Amino acid sequence: MTTAAPAKPARRTPLARTGAPRGSAESRIVRSIGEAIADRRLPPGTKLTEESLAEAFGVSRERVRKVLLLLAQRRVVTLIPNRGAFVAKPSPKEAREVFEARRVIERAIMERLERLPRPLSDDMLEKLRGHGALEDAAELAADRKAMIRLSGQFHLLLAEFAGNATLAGILTDLIDRSSLAIAAFERRSSHTCSADDHRRLIAALIGNRPGEATALMIEHLDEVERQLDLEAKTDTRIDLKAIFADEPETA
Amino acid sequence: MTTAAPAKPARRTPLARTGAPRGSAESRIVRSIGEAIADRRLPPGTKLTEESLAEAFGVSRERVRKVLLLLAQRRVVTLIPNRGAFVAKPSPKEAREVFEARRVIERAIMERLERLPRPLSDDMLEKLRGHGALEDAAELAADRKAMIRLSGQFHLLLAEFAGNATLAGILTDLIDRSSLAIAAFERRSSHTCSADDHRRLIAALIGNRPGEATALMIEHLDEVERQLDLEAKTDTRIDLKAIFADEPETA
DNA sequence: GCCTCCGGAATTGTGCACAATCTGCGCGGT
DNA sequence: ACCGCGCAGATTGTGCACAATTCCGGAGGC
Numbered sequence: 401m402t403t404a405a406p407a408k409p410a411r412r413t414p415l416a417r418t419g420a421p422r423g424s425a426e427s428r429i430v431r432s433i434g435e436a437i438a439d440r441r442l443p444p445g446t447k448l449t450e451e452s453l454a455e456a457f458g459v460s461r462e463r464v465r466k467v468l469l470l471l472a473q474r475r476v477v478t479l480i481p482n483r484g485a486f487v488a489k490p491s492p493k494e495a496r497e498v499f500e501a502r503r504v505i506e507r508a509i510m511e512r513l514e515r516l517p518r519p520l521s522d523d524m525l526e527k528l529r530g531h532g533a534l535e536d537a538a539e540l541a542a543d544r545k546a547m548i549r550l551s552g553q554f555h556l557l558l559a560e561f562a563g564n565a566t567l568a569g570i571l572t573d574l575i576d577r578s579s580l581a582i583a584a585f586e587r588r589s590s591h592t593c594s595a596d597d598h599r600r601l602i603a604a605l606i607g608n609r610p611g612e613a614t615a616l617m618i619e620h621l622d623e624v625e626r627q628l629d630l631e632a633k634t635d636t637r638i639d640l641k642a643i644f645a646d647e648p649e650t651a
Numbered sequence: 652m653t654t655a656a657p658a659k660p661a662r663r664t665p666l667a668r669t670g671a672p673r674g675s676a677e678s679r680i681v682r683s684i685g686e687a688i689a690d691r692r693l694p695p696g697t698k699l700t701e702e703s704l705a706e707a708f709g710v711s712r713e714r715v716r717k718v719l720l721l722l723a724q725r726r727v728v729t730l731i732p733n734r735g736a737f738v739a740k741p742s743p744k745e746a747r748e749v750f751e752a753r754r755v756i757e758r759a760i761m762e763r764l765e766r767l768p769r770p771l772s773d774d775m776l777e778k779l780r781g782h783g784a785l786e787d788a789a790e791l792a793a794d795r796k797a798m799i800r801l802s803g804q805f806h807l808l809l810a811e812f813a814g815n816a817t818l819a820g821i822l823t824d825l826i827d828r829s830s831l832a833i834a835a836f837e838r839r840s841s842h843t844c845s846a847d848d849h850r851r852l853i854a855a856l857i858g859n860r861p862g863e864a865t866a867l868m869i870e871h872l873d874e875v876e877r878q879l880d881l882e883a884k885t886d887t888r889i890d891l892k893a894i895f896a897d898e899p900e901t902a
Numbered sequence: 903g904c905c906t907c908c909g910g911a912a913t914t915g916t917g918c919a920c921a922a923t924c925t926g927c928g929c930g931g932t
Numbered sequence: 933a934c935c936g937c938g939c940a941g942a943t944t945g946t947g948c949a950c951a952a953t954t955c956c957g958g959a960g961g962c
Binding site for chain 2: 916922925
């Protein structure tokens with residue numbers, strides 16, 4: 401204050417949502433971008449300019465910057481120093497690794513679910529059936545985006561039932577990265593989307609024939625991976641840049 | 652890192668390691684803090700003031716802020732809005748989940764290692780034996796910090812041998828969180844630190860008796876967890892705050 | 903014709919100043 | 933004496949200005 405008040409500030413912070421959920425603003429954007437990537441509105445390799453995103457979400461550039469940092473650590477976007485943020489384009493190797501990691505984790509989850517006391521709780525049954533219905537509806541309506549989103553949610557739902565939030569959290573990231581891999585390597589032709597697999601899985605889980613649900617899950621994941629074209633021929637351009645740039649945070 | 656000179660005259664990016672200097676500064680700090688937490692120089696619940704850290708590492712406060720955000724997403728520190736960053740203090744539930752997640756992942760890793768063609772490559776054998784020697788030396792010298800660090804590295808080494816960088820990355824986080832759990836729940840008394848377990852594990856791996864190494868790994872992890880005191884009695888203070896504060900980024 | 907070099911524009915990176923919020927402590931009222 | 937209120941100091945949160953870097957296009961030389 402005091403001296404020197406050259407017309408410059410005049411910012412008013414409209415207190416509209418003063419103490420409002422600060423943190424949630426960021427996670428909202430993270431979710432939003434994450435979904436956009438998952439259902440392929442943002443294909444791998446897309447440049448994510450800070451200012452564009454800031455404008456799109458109506459927030460400041462630093463907010464976006466923070467979000468991008470978060471997404472980068474989840475390997476959903478790739479941050480290249482002085483170059484910017486790009487929707488991650490996994491290598492075939494990484495794609496295979498992600499699916500293998502999923503098999504490892506989801507097998508464990510299924511084994512846990514199969515060990516649950518029977519019959520399953522009404523809550524679980526209802527959620528399973530409800531979800532099945534949603535997937536059926538999406539398939540019937542040929543709503544591709546909904547199907548993708550629901551497919552991810554299905555796996556996450558099972559993870560929650562297993563009661564290990566830590567594993568579920570890890571799986572969340574892996575599912576996002578799967579979506580990315582699918583977007584990057586999906587074959588033009590076939591895509592017998594997995595709603596049917598899910599149906600059988602639900603039935604096996606309810607029916608409780610030992611080992612069957614687990615086997616179906618593994619087979620399901622194998623099938624999804626098998627539908628990808630993971631043979632060489634990677635568009636080396638972006639990948640090389642991403643590889644040779646020092647990754648900001650990889651552990 | 653002698654100078655903290657704010658002066659920044661004519662930086663020349665000595666290309667020593669390409670575009671690395673920027674990003675690596677942060678990951679250096681992340682590693683540094685991570686290690687300090689792992690070997691208990693920073694016990695759970697410790698307040699991490701931004702400015703103190705900035706001064707300690709000779710960097711600006713925003714750099715520290717970024718690092719804290721990264722560590723927060725790895726669940727190594729807890730970020731409470733307008734309150735600051737604290738070394739995470741896992742709940743007993745979370746501790747159990749982390750160990751279970753480790754069992755899931757490390758079992759898979761061991762099964763993969765056991766499936767490796769025999770004899771193991773010279774490179775692997777050398778690294779295994781070399782690491783064993785280091786652990787022996789640390790145990791002999793009663794160098795607790797070294798033992799903790801080496802113990803984590805051992806598990807990570809096995810993960811690398813398994814050839815799935817994605818799983819290894821996930822395990823890295825879980826190991827850090829294990830250290831945290833151990834720091835939080837270690838019993839005063841016993842701590843037959845696991846160097847002996849590791850020795851047996853190495854032997855089993857080299858010897859290649861089917862299933863033995865995997866079984867030893869599971870038993871090892873069980874044993875480490877069993878040595879913790881995970882009964883209620885949680886210091887609710889910090890945990891409650893962490894729980895009720897809206898978490899910035901949890902997925 | 904092609905390659906190289908050199909601006910100009912756009913984009914990212916960083917320090918800084920200030921605003922918002924929380925904690926601790928002392929004062930005054932009941 | 934106890935409780936609540938409010939002020940002061942410290943700490944975190946955020947926008948902004950500017951520095952650094954990269955990208956793109958064109959002119960010039962071989």
